[in-house]
Amino acid sequence: MMRILTRFAIALVLAVGLASPVALASQETMAKKSTKHSAEHMAAVKKCTTDYNEAVKKANDDYKAAAKDARTKKGKERTEALAAASKARKDALAAARKADKDCLAAALK
Secondary structure (H helix, E strand, O other), X not given: OHHHHHHHHHHHHHHHHHHHHHHHHHHHHHHHHOOOOOHHHHHHHHHHHHHHHHHHHHHHHHHHHHHHHHOOOOHHHHHHHHHHHHXXXXXXXXXXXXXXXXXXXXXXX
């Protein structure tokens, strides 16, 4: 009885192991076929990505300049200036993410 159950379990594992790659491959090919986008869409997505990257670079550059200026100050002024620079950077990055999300949503139409 034990031998029969063991052989059945091994056969079941082999059958599932051989069938699962075939099922996954067919799902992947269907997904690849349905993701074709037009040239206009791809250009819009590329523009959105470029705009986002530029906004992030500007936010980081502004933060670096503000932090460099803040480090020349002393005491409470320095702390407040660094906090303000950090908050401005955080707000700018959040705005960039929102603008990118809105741009991509518009590009999908």
